[in-house]
Amino acid sequence: MFVTLGVLALIALWVWWTYPRVGNLLFELIGWVEARRSRLKAIRVPIKSMTLATYQGGAAHAPALLLVHGFSADKGVWLGFARHFVDDYRVIIPDLAGHGKNTFVAGGDYSIAAQARRMVALLDACKIDKVHVIGSSMGAYVASWLAAHHPERVLSLGLIGAAGVNLPQPNEVEALVNSGDNPFLMHNRAQFDRFFAMTMAAPPFIPEVLLAAEAQTYIKRREELREIFADFSGSPRMEPWLPHIQVPSLILWGRQDRMVPVASAHTWQAGIPHARLEILDGIGHLPMVEATQASALHCRELLDKAKVYASIRP
Template identity: 85%
Template sequence: MLVIVALLAVVALWVWWTYPRVGNVLFELIARVEAWRSGVKAVTVPIKGMTLATYQGGDAHAPALLLLHGFSADKGVWLGFARHFTPDYRVIIPDLAGHGKNAFVAGGDYSIDAQARRMVALLDACHLDKVHVIGSSMGAYVASWLATHYPERVLSLGLIGAAGVHLPQPNEVEALVNSGDNPFLIRNRAQFDRFFGMTMAAPPFIPEVLLAAEAQSYIQRREELTEIFANFSDSPRMEPWLPQVRVPSLILWGREDRMVPVASAQTWHQGIPHARLEILDGIGHLPMVESTEQTAAHCRELLEQAKVYASIRP
């Protein structure tokens, strides 16, 4: 009997130890398949002081589209979305510094200004003068910084669930952060499940083995994410610069967004009065994942508007 119990204990320990690792392998395989389906390849781009992991695809001579992910995410969130654009655009999807395949460096400066400067360096390294840029959450913060501080590099601006302005009403995440319980900084699986539940109102099916791997990744990266969060959340808010945005712009929000309240969309819209505002019912913080085709359709309208704007701009 003791032998059986011991064997069961060994099996249970082995499953506990390997389960997230299996998920990591599956994540990598799925990402490769999705990248292939979207027509992008992994490309490492050296810039000053570091290298940036990217996905790139599409016609090298077509207009360029830069896609920027949010805090704690990576370039993989854009893969399903990207396949709607690679037939007509040169698509570039970087991991922001400290995220994804990019090594974290303590004291590396993860402010919005620094992340935007790295994107300018990426464009230079890719020999691109101008791009359309679409960002999600913190990536939208970086995108708006690019449009206001490097306007000569931006053709159009898409903001999805954008962080970067003062919140106009109490918010669940802000309340948790102020109480010392930042939902992004995860210590255990229960906290991860709470965080994941906040990210999407209509998430696609994700197998448990992948969720286990993602939970382990967040737990292991907790100290790194703490520093990155402090750097980006201490960055200047965008309100003073928003009237400087001159390019065609889209503000896209999920009405059920628990990470950044939908009321924030009005702040962005008041600051960029020419921007088009679209709010998606039944959708949370990641519309490009939750409602990929609908989000892509709105963004394609933005890019078509930018074509018209470019044709009549003096």
């Protein structure tokens, strides 16, 4: 009896110990396969004081497209989306500092301005003068800062579920943060499940083993994410600079976005009067993952508009 219980306990311990690790290995394998399918290569790019992990694909002399992920995500969220652009663009997808394959450095400055400066340094290192840039959530914040403060480097701007303006109405995430319960900073699987449910309204199928691995990663990175969140959320809001954004711009939102309310889209549109607004029904905070083809189509229209704009601009 006791031997049987001991064996069962050892099996349970082994499953608990290895299950998330299997998920991490599967994540790596799936990422490699998806990158191959999208004809992207993993390339590390040295910039001042650090090296950025990136995916890159497309012809070296094609127009450049920079894709910037959001807070606590990584470059992998763009893999399916990027597949729609590698035939015509030089696609560059970095892990932002403190994220993905990049080493977290305490006190490393994860403000929006610092992240935007790193994107400029990345373009310089890749010998790219001008770029189309599309960002998601915090990545859209970085992208808009880039367009406003380094306009000579940006050809067009795509903002997907953008953070970076004052929220026009009460928001679920803001209320939790203000109550001391930041949903990004989790201690257990239940908190991860709550967070994951907030990210997408129409998520693709994700096996449980991958969710377990992702939950473990978030729990382990809690203190790192706390510092990054404080730096980015303490950055100046974009409203004063939005009128300075003159390039063709797209604001893309999921109507069921629980992370950043869809009402925020109208703040961006009011600040960038020439921007086109598209709202996707039944979609949450990550349209490029939840509705990849529709999101790519809207962004393709933006890039086509930018070509016309560039041809007539003096």
